[in-house]
Amino acid sequence: MTNVVIIGGGPGGYEAALVGRQLGGEVTLVERRGLGGSAVLTDVVPSKTLIAAAEVMSRLRSAEEVGLRLGDGGARLADTVRVDLGAVHRRIRDLARAQSDDIRGRLEAEGVRVIDGTGALAGTGEVVASTVDGEQRLPADVILVATGAHPRELPAARPDGERIFTWTQIYDLDTVPDHLIVVGSGVTGAEFASAYQALGVPVTLVSSREQVLPGQDDDAAAVVQEVFQASGMTVLNRARAVSAARRGDEVVVRLVDGREVVGSHCLMAVGAIPNTAGIGLEEAGVALTAGGYLSVDRVSRTSARGVYAAGDCTGVFPLASVAAMQGRIAMWHALGDSVAPLDLLTVSSTVFTAPEIATVGVSQHQVDAGEVRALAVRLPLRSNARAKMQAVEDGFVKVFCLPTTGIVVGGVVVAPSASELIHPLSVAVRNKLTVDQLTASFTVYPSLSGSVAEAARRLHGHSTAQLH
Incomplete structure (x- = not known):
């Protein structure tokens, strides 16, 4: 039986724990604040819950544009709604706690031992967990460090939690x-x-x-x-x-x-600072970058034998999805399962502003810098029938493909639902589909996703000139 000890219960840690148990490891996870880590407790889940409330207000403000008014014809619909920020934030905190509890329940049901405490390396074969009841020494054949990061503070702008x-x-x-x-x-x-x-x-x-x-x-x-x-x-x-x-x-x-x-x-x-100080990394021979991040390869190995790392503490890509994949890859590699190295060009990400920005694969900067030779077409959403129905005027779809072959290598979507619309482009990039293959699948009319297919369709047959 392989002893696996994981320090940190965020996406990188708890997803790794589940894979470790699936592959027969004896898994112990040490978490100091609450399962789910920053992603669940203070970052992704809370911020996107806040954004969900903001989206409702945005829809109310656009009600008149689609012909909706109050029955008496008086005040604008949005002006009749009051934001109870205390209630919004209480809902956020409740959802975060509930999600954290769900993660704990899943881990315990799968046989993962969860220790509430702070973990530190004692060499490469042992982790010390400091708890309210004292220290526990945990022998480890495999160690995964998934300690995340915390907000950077300016010396002359110290947060006080009040203003x-x-x-x-x-x-x-x-x-x-x-x-x-x-x-x-x-x-x-x-x-x-x-x-x-x-x-x-x-x-x-x-x-x-x-x-x-x-x-x-x-x-x-x-x-x-x-x-x-x-x-x-x-x-x-x-x-x-x-x-x-x-x-x-x-x-x-x-x-x-x-x-x-x-x-x-x-x-x-x-910005953020990785949580890597004072947990015995350098003493165990784990190399850190100048910024304090753990150096890892594409299968999540650090420089120390048997020590892996995942998530924001690695500085690879500060996304919960990437942290989770790094954690899974670490376990697949450490416990001898088949594994494909992490490929950041297949990662889709979203900025949850209004409108959202979603991207995958090659970027415009890489194309402009000559790092990648690719064609691009950008299609404004204002010409899309569904966008007109929804009073969406801002946004576009951009698709990148290789000359000659037409293989889709990247995309950008700016739209109210870009986080959903990026998926077909993500599938295309991951599976090296051509623009013709992307457009061969039916899209619904009317739909915003129709613009993804239309942008790809406009790239058909062009192999020598940049398109706009």
């Missing part, structure tokens, strides 16, 4: 902010800014870059920024925050150029 928040603290806020300042325009900052703006909160988004969402497709980020500004959000580009401090009932964010932004509350979304 200045990280994304793990903001769900304790019970009153609607008079004016929320969001510092950081990456995925986390943009998602929160989008959600609170939709809930009717005046938002100022402080972005240090030329436009929001650096690292995303430039065309997609431009659409999102335009929508943000059209909704009334103030977006400050090329504006780097150096401090945030309370001044009575206000928060003052000072920018590097001396300007001050004043609001009632502030969310700091300035």
Whole structure:
């Protein structure tokens, strides 16, 4: 029997635990905060639940565009709805706890031993679990480190959980902010800014870059920024925050150029730091990057024999789906099952702003930089019949394919339901389908997915020139 010890109960840890048991391992999982990790307790599940409430408000605001009004013809439908932020956040916390409990129940039902405590390596063959009842020493043939990450804090902008928040603290806020300042325009900052703006909160988004969402497709980020500004959000580009401090009932964010932004509350979304300090990694011979991430190969191995790693602590791709796959791959490899190395070009991801941005495979940046020779076509959604019916005006579908062969190598979808629409492109990239094969399957008319097929259809027969 192989003893497997997993440190961390997020997606990378609990999915690995299930595979480890499936393959006959004796699995112990050590988790200090609650099963599900940040993804369930403070990140993915909570933020997307908040976004779900914001989406309802957005639909109410668009009611008049499709001909829906109150019976007396008076106030706009959206103006009759009051946001009870305390109730929204209580629902978020309840859902997170329920999901965490479900994960514990599944693990225990499968025979995984769960220890509530903090795990640390004692060499490469043992883990020490510190619990309220003392230390437990756990012999391990295989160790998986899946300890996640925590919000980065600026020295001059320390969160207090009352007016200045990280994304793990903001769900304790019970009153609607008079004016929320969001510092950081990456995925986390943009998602929160989008959600609170939709809930009717005046938002100022402080972005240090030329436009929001650096690292995303430039065309997609431009659409999102335009929508943000059209909704009334103030977006400050090329504006780097150096401090945030309370001044009575206000928060003052000072920018590097001396300007001050004043609001009632502030969310700091300035990156994450891996949870790798003080758990015996370097002493066990596990190599870390300059940023403190664990170095792993494509089957999740670290530099130390028998020690694997998964999730945000590896810095590979901060997605719950990637963490889960890294954890499964680690167990498949460690316990001798067939395994395919992690292929990041097949990963589909979504930014849950309004509209959403979903991507898979090759990016526009790679094509423009000459790293990949590919053709592309971009099809605006405003020409789609279903989009017109739903009063959707912003967004597009972009498909990349290889010249000559027409094999689909990437795609971008900007739409209210981009997280759902990216799936056919993800299947195409994973299975190396051609644009002709993608379009040979029927789509429903009218449907937003029809634009995916139409974009692919426009690539048929073109092999020498870039399309637009």
